[in-house]
Every structure is written in structure tokens, then in C-alpha cells.
Amino acid sequence: MWSNAAVxxxxxxxxxxxxxxxxxxxxxxxxRHHRRVYRIALAYLRNPDDALDVVQxxxxxxxxxxxxxxxxxxxGPWLTRIAVNQAIDRYRREKRRRETMEPLEPGDHQERxxxxxxxxxxxxxxxxxxxxxxxxxKALPERQRAVFVLRHYEERSLEEIASALGIRLGTVKSSLHxxxxxxxxxxxGVWA
Amino acid sequence: xxxxxxxxxxxxxxxxxLASGCLxxxxxxxxxxxxxxxxxxxxxxxxxxxLVAAVAQDPARTAEPPVAxxxxxxxxxxxxDAVVRSRPWRWGWLAAGIAIGLLAAPIAVRLVERQRAAEAxxxxxxxxxxxxxxxxxxxxxxxxxxxxxxxxxxxxxxxKAHPRPCPSEHAHVELxxxxxxxxxxxxxxxxxxxLEGDALMPxxxxxxxxxxxxxxxxxxxxxxxxxxxxxxRREMDERRLLMKVRLLSRELLS
Numbered sequence: 369m370w371s372n373a374a375v376x377x378x379x380x381x382x383x384x385x386x387x388x389x390x391x392x393x394x395x396x397x398x399x400r401h402h403r404r405v406y407r408i409a410l411a412y413l414r415n416p417d418d419a420l421d422v423v424q425x426x427x428x429x430x431x432x433x434x435x436x437x438x439x440x441x442x443x444g445p446w447l448t449r450i451a452v453n454q455a456i457d458r459y460r461r462e463k464r465r466r467e468t469m470e471p472l473e474p475g476d477h478q479e480r481x482x483x484x485x486x487x488x489x490x491x492x493x494x495x496x497x498x499x500x501x502x503x504x505x506k507a508l509p510e511r512q513r514a515v516f517v518l519r520h521y522e523e524r525s526l527e528e529i530a531s532a533l534g535i536r537l538g539t540v541k542s543s544l545h546x547x548x549x550x551x552x553x554x555x556x557g558v559w560a
Numbered sequence: 561x562x563x564x565x566x567x568x569x570x571x572x573x574x575x576x577x578l579a580s581g582c583l584x585x586x587x588x589x590x591x592x593x594x595x596x597x598x599x600x601x602x603x604x605x606x607x608x609x610x611l612v613a614a615v616a617q618d619p620a621r622t623a624e625p626p627v628a629x630x631x632x633x634x635x636x637x638x639x640x641d642a643v644v645r646s647r648p649w650r651w652g653w654l655a656a657g658i659a660i661g662l663l664a665a666p667i668a669v670r671l672v673e674r675q676r677a678a679e680a681x682x683x684x685x686x687x688x689x690x691x692x693x694x695x696x697x698x699x700x701x702x703x704x705x706x707x708x709x710x711x712x713x714x715x716x717x718x719x720k721a722h723p724r725p726c727p728s729e730h731a732h733v734e735l736x737x738x739x740x741x742x743x744x745x746x747x748x749x750x751x752x753x754x755l756e757g758d759a760l761m762p763x764x765x766x767x768x769x770x771x772x773x774x775x776x777x778x779x780x781x782x783x784x785x786x787x788x789x790x791x792x793r794r795e796m797d798e799r800r801l802l803m804k805v806r807l808l809s810r811e812l813l814s
Contacts (some may be wrong), residue, residue, distance in 0.1 A: 391640070396635050402632055406625045411618075416626050420635075422642060424626065427636045428643075461721060498619045519580060520615050521570075526582050545576040552607055558614050 379443035386434035398427055401444065404522070411521040412455040412513060413462075414502040422458055426451045448522065448534045452514050459510065462470045497558065504554040512547035515540055568601075575601045579608035606767050612777075617697055631706070631813045638707040662803075701759035702812045705767065708745070708752045709809045712770045715777065719792060724735035726783040733789055745777040746771070763812065766804045773801065 377396060385393035402423055409422035430449050437446055505513055514533055518524045524532065530540045574591045575582045583591055595602045615621075625632065718738050726732040731785055749771055776792060796802065 391637065395635060397630075398631060398633055398636070402625065402629060407621065409625060410623055411620045413622070416623075420625060420627065420632070423632055424639060426637045427632075428639050431636070431640060432643075464721065495619070497614065497617055501615060501618050501620075519582070520612060521618075521621055526577075541573060541577060541582075544580060544582070545573040548576045548580065548608055548611065549572075552611050555611060555614065558611075 376389070380439055383430075383434050383437050383443055384439075386431050387437070391431070393428060394431060397430070397443075401447050402427075405447060408448060408451050408517060408522055409455045409458075411505075411517045412452070413459060414506060418458055418462065419455075422451060422454045425454045425458075429454070445524075445528060445532060447498060448518070448524070452518065452532055456510055456514060460509070500555060500558060501551075504551050508547050508550060511535070511539075512543045515543040516547040516551070519544055564758050571598070572604060575605045576608055579605050589628075599751060627810060627813065631810075634703065634706060635710050639714075642711050647770065657754055669717075675716075686718050698759040701754060701757055704752045705760055705763065706809050706812050708749065709767075709770065709812075710807050711741070711745055712804065713805050713809070714775060715745065716796060716805065719789065719796070720775065720802070723789070729783055731746045732783045733786050734775055735777070735780055735784050735789065736781070738777055739782055739784075742774040746774050746778050749774075763808050766801075766808045769801055770805060 379397065379400070382393040382397045385396070405423050406419050409419035409426075410416060413419055413422065426447060427429050430447060431452075437443070472549075503548075505516070508516065511533065515529055518529045518532060526537060526540045526544070530537045533540070535543075569589070571594055574583065576589065578588060578591045578595075592618070595605055685758055715738050719735075723733040723735060726734050753760060755767060760767065773792065773796060776795075780788060
């Protein structure tokens with residue numbers, strides 16, 4: 369279905385095309401980055417529907433703000449920064465509307481977090497683990513959660529996290545320590 | 561906290577960074593040496609390593625998006641279309657384009673007639689498989705319905721959020737954007753979604769529900785009474801409309 373001609377086009381060229389308003393460049397860019405953006409959003413928000421919305425908003429913003437992208441910077445971290453900010457914004461909005469929001473079917477999103485290739489036992493274990501981690505992550509303050517997700521789900525270096533979140537390196541270190549300490553306390557027994 | 565306690569707190573941060581794979585060079589060596597001498601930090605290091613290993617098994621790390629890439633691309637493009645349509649100056653250009661088109665049409669028709677008269681044999685008609693045509697129409701109808709639902713969903717989600725209060729009137733809320741977008745969607749619905757067609761027959765009930773709610777929103781004032789909004793929200797909740805819209809969009813693209 370997708371045009372193979374765009375497969376070898378570098379990210380930077382796709383960004384320049386987006387900046388010129390060429391929508392065709394969206395598809396190959398999304399093809400390369402949408403899974404990563406989805407996983408960041410899912411790790412942060414723990415809800416597949418919200419994560420999909422973040423993917424949509426991230427690429428809408430990438431298109432609208434492509435002109436602000438500097439050719440010297442990598443596209444991946446630039447998209448990560450947009451995605452994290454979108455996830456934080458969405459989390460804040462969800463927090464405000466939670467009381468009125470119609471819940472999805474119970475357990476709806478958790479069912480889809482399991483690995484389809486795993487055995488039923490592994491899937492059940494994965495779901496339970498995922499649910500416990502989700503609860504523990506949700507209890508963290510926004511910044512600590514973002515730092516932890518970028519380190520342990522996206523495997524970004526501390527410097528990259530500082531750049532993505534626009535905070536100092538020392539703050540990243542202390543946030544990661546606090547987040548880890550709190551998760552360790554909340555997830556006590558998961559690995560026993 | 562004592563000086564000894566403060567120093568130890570620093571080591572704890574380094575131990576976390578070490579167990580998280582973030583320390584390198586001399587700092588890493590110093591922290592490893594500290595672990596040799598400090599059983600408390602060693603235990604903490606082991607626990608953080610265990611936490612990191614548990615997080616590595618979280619299904620969210622390897623989760624695939626629940627919908628295919630074409631659906632996501634369609635959503636992004638639909639959103640960009642909606643943004644473009646909502647810009648009034650674009651409407652101005654569109655109106656100008658239509659006016660120019662209307663003026664130029666009679667001239668174009670005459671030119672085409674002259675050219676046809678000059679051409680010797682008429683071109684053979686392209687044979688079109690009837691079944692393929694029907695499939696194409698069906699796919700197009702579904703894609704348009706998904707775009708319509710994506711835009712409608714944005715309006716419905718905004719209605720469920722806490723809107724800003726109107727500065728001038730007590731117990732009123734600001735709904736200008738939702739009202740305008742609903743009016744636009746109601747006006748375009750007949751063009752985008754054919755409720756009587758076969759392609760969307762199974763989706764008809766949800767599409768009618770969505771249309772009804774959008775019509776109610778379109779009839780509101782930009783600054784509406786809060787209880788009117790609450791009534792709409794209850795109606796949406798009773799019908800579980802947002803969930804149905806999301807499920808239907810996936811169904812249509814599957």
C-alpha cells in the first residue's frame with residue numbers, strides 16, 4: 369500500500385517537505401516513528417485510546433510546526449519531546465475530566481497490553497504486571513513519571529531526557545531517583 | 561538529617577543511577593567500590609535492579625498500536641483538514657475559487673465541444689467491472705464515515721471536558737468552538753455519510769445518534785447554560801456514545 373520510494377528518504381528531508389506543506393511526507397515519517405511515539409504515550413498514560421490520540425496530536429503538531437525544526441537536530445528526539453508534552457497535557461486534561469468521563473469496558477485496555485505471541489499464562493502474568501506498574505506509575509508526579517518512562521521505556525540517556533523535558537541534568541537525576549524509590553516501595557513483592 | 565545521613569543520601573542517588581544503567585567512568589567505579597563496603601546500598605542496588613527487570617517485562621514496552629497505520633494517517637489527515645476548514649480566510653479563497661470556476665465554466669464547455677467536434681473517432685469507453693466499482697464505493701463510504709466520526713469524536717470529547725465558564729454570565733459555559741464545529745459537521749454530514757446506503761447499514765444507529773447529538777450542540781449558544789451541557793453529557797453517557805464511536809471507527813477500518 370505504501371510508496372516504497374519514500375523508504376530511503378532521510379527523516380530530515382521528510383521534515384523539509386512537511387515544512388513546505390507536502391502532506392505525502394507524513395506517511396513515511398509516521399511509518400518510522402508511530403510505534404515509538406505510541407509506546408511512550410502508552411507507558412505514560414496507560415490507556416491505548418489516549419495513547420492513539422497522542423500519536424495523532426504529535427504528528428499533527430509535527431506537520432504544523434515542521435518549519436521550526438532545525439536541520440541540525442535529530443527528528444526522533446524532537447518527536448519524543450512533542451509526544452511527552454502531549455502526553456502530559458492529555459494527562460492533565462484527563463485528570464480534570466475524570467469525574468465526568470464515561471469509562472470504557474472494565475479491563476478493556478489492559479487486555480490489549482499483553483503480547484499476542486505469549487502463552488495464556490505469560491499473557492495473564494504480563495497483564496497483572498502491567499496493571500500493577502500502571503497503578504504505581506500513575507501515582508508518580510508528572511515530571512518524575514516522564515523521566516522514568518523516558519529512561520526505562522525509551523532508554524534515553526539522562527542528557528537526552530533533560531533536553532526533551534527542558535530541565536536541568538541534576539533535576540533529571542533526582543527525579544529518576546525519587547521515581548525509582550517510590551516505584552520500588554509500591555511494587556514491593558512483584559519480583560519476589 | 562545528620563552529615564552522615566546526607567552523604568549516604570547522595571550515595572543512594574548514585575546507586576539508583578548505577579542500577580538504572582546511567583553511570584559511567586570514574587563515578588561508576590567509585591559507586592561500585594562503595595557498594596562493596598555498604599550492605600545497605602548493596603541491598604538497595606539489588607532491589608532497583610529487580611525493579612528495572614520487572615519494568616522490562618511490562619507489556620507496554622512492546623505494545624503495538626491497536627489500529628493499523630493507515631487508520632492513524634487518516635486520523636491525522638482528517639484533523640489537518642478540519643484545522644484548514646476552520647480557518648476563515650481559507651473559506652474566502654474557496655469562495656473565490658468557486659466564483660472563478662463558475663465564470664470560466666461556459667468558456668471551458670465551448671472549448672471542449674469544439675475539440676470534440678474536431679476529433680475523428682470517439683475514444684472507446686473504459687470497461688469497468690461492476691463488482692469492483694461497488695467495492696470501491698464501499699471503501700470510500702467507510703473512509704468518509706471514519707473521517708466524520710473522528711471529527712465528531714473530537715467535539716464529543718470536548719463536551720465531556722470541563723469547559724471554561726463564561727465571564728459575563730453566571731452558570732453559563734463557553735462552547736463556541738464545539739457549537740461551530742457541530743454546525744459545520746451537521747451541514748456536511750449528508751455529503752460525507754449516506755445513511756441509506758448499504759455500505760454503512762450496520763453503522764446506521766450509531767451514526768444517527770451522533771448526528772442527533774451534534775444537532776443539539778449546533779442549536780446551542782456560544783455561551784450556554786451549564787445545565788444544558790449536563791443534559792447533553794447525560795444523554796451521551798446513557799447511550800455510551802463515545803465508546804460506540806471509537807468501536808465503530810475501528811470496525812469500519814478493520
